[in-house]
Amino acid sequence: MARTDIQADARRAFDVLKSGGSAILPMDVGYSLIGGSTPSLIRIFDAKQRAEHKLNAMIGDNTMSEDLHDLTPEQRDVVNCLTKERGLPLGIIAPAHPDHPLIEALDEEGLRRSTRDGTVCMLLNAGAFHAEISRLSREECHPLFGSSANRTMQGTKFRVEDIEPEIRDVADVIVDYGLRKYHLYEKSSTLLDLSEMKVVRIGSCYELITDALELEFGISLKQAA
Structure with a gap:
């Protein structure tokens, strides 16, 4: 059996996504169902039976976030500490520059489904495959x-075989890398x-995130109601 080829697998999946398809991809924090166009995102919403007010998260890396998100130096320091220094996966929600090319590439419906009050949620540092497909994006x-x-x-879902058939059916490509890192x-x-x-x-690594913020910044996180 051939070993996994992250670059080739990411390229294959990205080409499908770029052509408007959807893909199930291996992230350290579980398998994700990703769309490369507004029609594919609508198909994903329908298959997941997702509530209309729920938003999509963007796949990205620190370099993308540095250009796209409008953060203070202190906020950027927090992100770098958690993702670069501590090596933790993290989804960040922050204001985005509306004139960034990746934002301008979205149509009106895509913006409505993926942004709120000018903010974008972006998944960072979710493993080697995530890093490679983020680079391509x-x-x-x-x-x-x-x-x-x-x-x-x-x-x-942390194994492909645990993903519901109706979710697998909506994907044009599935990249199966077995059990994901943070399954526990x-x-x-x-x-x-x-x-x-x-x-x-x-979510994953929550206690490590809160401990790092207390230790490094003296920040005690609030929790959403």
């Missing part, structure tokens, strides 16, 4: 959005609203 200026590969409220958490990424330093969702 950034360098080829084609935004990728999505959410966990599961029906709504049915829990993050049984949760996707922790989501942090940087504007308010508020936890929107408790």
Whole structure:
């Protein structure tokens, strides 16, 4: 059996996404169902039976976030500490520059489904495959959005075989890398609203994130109601 080839697999998946398709991709925080166009995101919403008010998260890396998000030096320091120094996966919610090419690439419906009050949620540091497909997205200026590969409220899936058939059926390509790194958490990424330093969702590595922020910055995170 051939070993996995992250560059080739990411390229294959990205080409499908760039052509408007959808893909199930291996992130350290669980498998994600990602779309490369507004029609694909609508198909994903329908398959997941996702509530209309729920937003997509953007796939990205620190370099993309540095250009796209409008952060203070202190907020950027927090992100770098958690993702670069501590090596933790993190979903960040922060204001985005509306004139960034990746934002301008979205149509009106894509913006409505993927942004709120000028903010964009972006998943950072979710493993080697995530890093490679984020690089392709950034360098080829084609935004990728999505959410966990599961029906709504049915829990993050850490093996492809655990993903519901109706979710697998909507994907034009599935990249199966076996059991994902943070499966013991049984949760996707922790989501942090940087504007308010508020936890929107408790997820993988939450206790490591809160401990690092207390130790490094003296920050005690608020929790969303």
